[in-house]
Amino acid sequence: MSAPDPRDELVEHLPAMRAFAMSLAHNPATADDLVQDALVKAWSNFDKFEPGTNMRAWLFTILRNTFYSMHRKRRREVEDPDGIMAGQLSEKPAHDGRLAMSDFRAAFAQLTDQQREALTLVGASGFSYEEAAEMCGCAVGTIKSRTFRARRRLAELMDLAEDEQIEMTDAATVAAVSGKPAA
Amino acid sequence: MGKERRKSTLKEQIDENLRRAYSETAEEAVPERFLKLLEELRRREGNSAGGTGGEDGGES
Numbered sequence: 001m002s003a004p005d006p007r008d009e010l011v012e013h014l015p016a017m018r019a020f021a022m023s024l025a026h027n028p029a030t031a032d033d034l035v036q037d038a039l040v041k042a043w044s045n046f047d048k049f050e051p052g053t054n055m056r057a058w059l060f061t062i063l064r065n066t067f068y069s070m071h072r073k074r075r076r077e078v079e080d081p082d083g084i085m086a087g088q089l090s091e092k093p094a095h096d097g098r099l100a101m102s103d104f105r106a107a108f109a110q111l112t113d114q115q116r117e118a119l120t121l122v123g124a125s126g127f128s129y130e131e132a133a134e135m136c137g138c139a140v141g142t143i144k145s146r147t148f149r150a151r152r153r154l155a156e157l158m159d160l161a162e163d164e165q166i167e168m169t170d171a172a173t174v175a176a177v178s179g180k181p182a183a
Numbered sequence: 184m185g186k187e188r189r190k191s192t193l194k195e196q197i198d199e200n201l202r203r204a205y206s207e208t209a210e211e212a213v214p215e216r217f218l219k220l221l222e223e224l225r226r227r228e229g230n231s232a233g234g235t236g237g238e239d240g241g242e243s
Contacts, residue, residue: 007225014217019209036220043224104200123198124205154197 006055007046010039013056016125020060023120024067026109034070038063057127061135064117071113107157115150118143123151 017038021031042049042062049058108116114136121132122143129147133140 011213011218011221014213015209015211018211018213019205019207022208023205032214032216035217039217039220040224043221101200101203104197105204108201108204119201120205123201151194151197155193158193158197 006049006051007043009055010042010059013059014039016056017059017063020063020120020125021067023108023116023124024064024113030070034063034067037070038066041066054131057131057135060121060125060127064135068113103158104154107154110157111150111153115146115153118146119150122147 014035017035018031021034021038022028025031025034038059042059045062049055111119117136118132121127121135122129127135129140129143133143136143
């Protein structure tokens with residue numbers, strides 16, 4: 001009753017766990033189920049946590065493992081659960097030329113699980129490539145190539161969403177400058 | 184040139200959106216269900232191991 005329980009710290013990581021879960025699972029209900037399962041696992045395996053190491057990394061590792069085992073199960077039950085998200089890609093870009101958040105989410109949902117995971121760990125939650133590699137149980141180079149491919153794929157997908165708007169501008173510009181219609 | 188510029192803008196936008204999508208959730212208040220779950224886990228533990236916490240238990 002005297003020493004502070006290190007498990008008290010769990011609650012501080014919940015917002016980040018939810019954000020990570022959302023990036024893996026797409027849909028809020030599944031994401032929160034994922035967090036719940038991971039939390040229970042973390043609690044009951046807390047003796048395996050090494051004090052002094054990064055608790056968030058440890059929790060994220062549990063979360064991703066939970067996701068992959070849950071996901072495998074669901075994949076067998078429902079065919080392509082992500083198809084719903086992919087359907088949203090037809091939305092038009094925002095008028096100011098910036099990408100609408102919904103476009104981004106739809107494009108993001110088209111990445112592979114591993115790409116979303118790597119990109120979220122490195123690009124959004126601030127882990128190093130080394131930390132991400134350890135959490136995902138793979139080589140640093142693998143994380144680097146996953147994030148690289150993820151960014152490139154996103155660029156392609158969002159480029160597509162933007163094309164209409166920008167090509168018209170380009171064609172008009174070219175025509176005005178050269179004095180003849182763009183090829 | 185225009186194409187390259189457009190590419191880098193796109194990359195910036197990707198990163199910005201990535202962080203925004205993440206922080207949107209990360210900044211939300213933690214749903215009550217998780218706080219209740221933590222309480223419940225602590226209480227159960229208090230019953231079986233009898234260390235910290237756990238005023239009353241009584242689950243079957």
